[in-house]
Amino acid sequence: MATIKDIANRLGVSVSTVSKGLNGASDISEQLRQTVLDTAVEMGYTPKQMRARDTGKLCIFIENMEYETAEQFGYDIILGFKQAAYPARYDVTVMPITPAFQKAEKYDTFMLKNGYVGAFLVGFALQDAWLEQLHTTSIPTTLFDNYIRKNPNVSYIGTDSFEGIDDAIEHLIALGHRKIALLNGSAHSMITEQRRQAYIDSMSAHNLEVSEKWMPYSYYVAAAAKDHVAGLLSLGATAIVCGNDLLASGALHECLANGYRVPEDVSIIGFDDIPISAQLNPPLTTIRQDRIELGKCGFFTLHSVINHVSVSKNLLRPQLIIRNSTAPVRK
């Protein structure tokens, strides 16, 4: 393991200069400080106080997701993470983050200079600067709903879409449905592609027809249903599985607007079970992601990676919550 002296030798500067760079002292230039940090990361330097403890500081970085109040999607994820991390004697910082911040600060050096031993990243987009840097990071990192190939320091957690979609389709088949559509979310998202493949696999396994026009992409917002629901109904769909609950709430509205009753004429299933889903009219049947569990799983997985267990994917069980937006197919 590299020491401060090793870094000083490599850079041809004094030990105290390296120490200043690592500790954020004000009397060295920002450029030299960055060089010290970059070199420290490259050489695998870990601060002594961090080496001496068996636990340490973790950071949850959160982007594109509300988390401040209990009805928001991210709230329980953070709560679950903390519930699992505190008994294991970790400190947890929550930091909302922007694309601009990621461009200004390198991930590894930001982690090192703040003394974080690992991070949980929630809500990041594929084009984010830090996601690109995760291909080579040496910092234990766990991602919610994003997957980085091959780097043993990075792991992906989420809900098992394949099991969830299959549960939904089996429920619909048991109700007599055969013409089942998938109103999916945004293209070019890993989760969207996963749910699409899960739909194809499940429909095929049940000997039901699959074709492109039955599984349109849209967006993960209620308004996006407007462009697709009438088309799916005109194809004869008796049931629509939606990429998330917001899209499902839009689909409910569009069915009514097109003169179809839910669930008498059309069954609708969502994904996520956000708090509002039970309050919709009719209350939504949906595939629940348990967000407290997701947060705990984020911690347990990060803790595994910190302990040199290179988790690739850790997926939780979804749970089909049957409410009133699904019913037997109309004769």
Next chain:
Amino acid sequence: MATIKDIANRLGVSVSTVSKGLNGASDISEQLRQTVLDTAVEMGYTPKQMRARDTGKLCIFIENMEYETAEQFGYDIILGFKQAAYPARYDVTVMPITPAFQKAEKYDTFMLKNGYVGAFLVGFALQDAWLEQLHTTSIPTTLFDNYIRKNPNVSYIGTDSFEGIDDAIEHLIALGHRKIALLNGSAHSMITEQRRQAYIDSMSAHNLEVSEKWMPYSYYVAAAAKDHVAGLLSLGATAIVCGNDLLASGALHECLANGYRVPEDVSIIGFDDIPISAQLNPPLTTIRQDRIELGKCGFFTLHSVINHVSVSKNLLRPQLIIRNSTAPVRK
């Protein structure tokens, strides 16, 4: 949570009879004892001393796998599990098990009467009696290389076959190979099917032809290579990815027996990286499953399930170990 009194009321017997049944006292009949245990399991009873502790006794059940000495496949899996479990203050018992034992003892009642709070099952076969019972068990259970659908108390851990096979095929493609076969293991095994699908996905993603005759099933033993290698060579295969290292060692032998040199004429890749693989002639390029990590992952996952985090699948990163059985394709 059910108490001893609840069980007594349900069965119409005294509290002391229930207590005797749960504690293995000799002065009640075996039949009544089984009824007490069955009812306790059904009602979700947990012994008080178990409720009061935050950790407890775990059992590793092992079948169809050698584990007594360091060069055997199971040894490091058990070692890794214990390395992760002891710091978390769990006791770990290792119990080899047979199909006959599983028929004689129900899984849930065996766990309850021995006071185990969770189990890690290694090497079980699909037709084992306990695997069937896992569909409904209420005991936190983690399986190595077996998957039970839908029961939130049961999780599956293993190595990510998709990433491993893809690494192998990318390595071969970089060496100029295009005619790549998969000599797979036993049909009707979850892992065999996973590796087959991984091969199909990876070949397709690289625009290489996939057909049935290029991916025969065989068995996970060296001798099974004899029935297939000559056929694959006559099809023009320049590289053979094998279902495990034993099969790869057989394939090495068969190539030589058919007048083909490895790696000059044919490249061979195994799966597992068992200790003998580095000693083969030539030393085997293979997809490593890190067995210490698998054991630790088994514990971390079981610990998650005990903490009500319903893990479906927790997959580790494989690592391609490049030795001398692969080389550039012959011109």
